[in-house]
Amino acid sequence: AQKITQTQPGMFVQEKEAVTLDCTYDTSDPSYGLFWYKQPSSGEMIFLIYQGSYDQQNATEGRYSLNFQKARKSANLVISASQLGDSAMYFCAMRVQGSSGSARQLTFGSGTQLTVLP
Amino acid sequence: DTGVSQDPRHKITKRGQNVTFRCDPISEHNRLYWYRQTLGQGPEFLTYFQNEAQLEKSRLLSDRFSAERPKGSFSTLEIQRTEQGDSAMYLCASSLSGTGHYEQYFGPGTRLTVT
Numbered sequence: 001a002q003k004i005t006q007t008q009p010g011m012f013v014q015e016k017e018a019v020t021l022d023c024t025y026d027t028s029d030p031s032y033g034l035f036w037y038k039q040p041s042s043g044e045m046i047f048l049i050y051q052g053s054y055d056q057q058n059a060t061e062g063r064y065s066l067n068f069q070k071a072r073k074s075a076n077l078v079i080s081a082s083q084l085g086d087s088a089m090y091f092c093a094m095r096v097q098g099s100s101g102s103a104r105q106l107t108f109g110s111g112t113q114l115t116v117l118p
Numbered sequence: 119d120t121g122v123s124q125d126p127r128h129k130i131t132k133r134g135q136n137v138t139f140r141c142d143p144i145s146e147h148n149r150l151y152w153y154r155q156t157l158g159q160g161p162e163f164l165t166y167f168q169n170e171a172q173l174e175k176s177r178l179l180s181d182r183f184s185a186e187r188p189k190g191s192f193s194t195l196e197i198q199r200t201e202q203g204d205s206a207m208y209l210c211a212s213s214l215s216g217t218g219h220y221e222q223y224f225g226p227g228t229r230l231t232v233t
Contacts, residue, residue: 004160035221043207045161045224091160095220104213104220105151105174108160 002027002096004109012115013082020067021077021112023092033095034075035106036066040088048090051075082116089113120144122225124210130231131200138196139228143212150193151222152185153209154178161209167193168215200232 003026013019025034036048051059051066059066067076079086090113093106123142131137143150148169153161164183166174169190179185182200187193197204207229211222 033220037224042226043229044226045209045211047221047223050221093160104149105163105166106153106161106222107163110158110160 002029002032002094002107004092004094004107006092006109006112008112009110010113010115012117013079014117015084016081018078018080019082019114021079021090021092021114023075023077023109025073025075025092025094027094027096029096034066034068035093035095036064036075036077037091037093037108038086038088039091039111045091049077079114084116084118087114087116122210122212122223124208124225124228126228127226128229128231130233133202133232134199136196136198137200137230138194139208139210139230141193141195141210141225143191143193143210144214144223145191147212147214147223148190149213149215149222150187151211151213152193152195153211155207155209155227156205164195197230200230202232205230205232 005024032053034051038046049061049064051068058068063080065078089111091111092109125140150167152164155161163176164179165185167187170187182198185195207227209227211224213222
């Protein structure tokens with residue numbers, strides 16, 4: 001069974017500072033994908049960044065980067081130069097193989113509520 | 119707007135009533151997913167379609183739940199004889215197969231409250 005663990009229910013960061021949100025995962029499948037999503041109070045899930053299990057380099061997307069440590073099974077999200085608009089819930093997710101063999105549904109962690117302070 | 123849309127955004131119903139939600143995916147996306155999210159938790163997978171075929175159902179999807187995607191475009195999720203435990207946000211997502219990353223794009227969700 002696949003599992004995602006996010007151990008930080010809440011995090012605070014000062015505006016313009018960097019912050020790291022932790023994510024560890026568990027799977028026996030050698031091929032998997034890891035995702036981070038942002039969920040503002042409006043409720044919509046916004047895709048941020050993706051890391052494949054065979055990718056040699058850490059993924060980056062603008063101010064977002066993923067610190068992928070395969071041996072430790074961790075995929076932490078780093079947000080640089082935090083902005084007030086970054087305040088939201090952040091979810092780490094893993095793509096799993098469903099029983100149909102092609103489902104690709106996501107398994108999510110419980111999330112981290114990030115608050116950016118002015 | 120070319121993103122995923124869901125209707126209605128909010129639904130309040132009495133226990134025992136039936137409700138139906140609609141999801142319109144991004145037009146070229148052939149994969150469609152339904153998730154359920156309760157307060158303070160991450161979304162949990164319910165079911166998945168590739169085109170019109172329902173290929174995967176979670177054990178969370180009891181017999182009171184049914185989903186369809188009749189023409190491979192929009193999808194509906196029906197809950198019969200609603201219970202208070204069904205109160206949650208129901209999220210729809212879509213993706214395009216063969217693009218490698220398989221990132222899913224989510225709609226705004228339908229918030230269901232069962233009284």
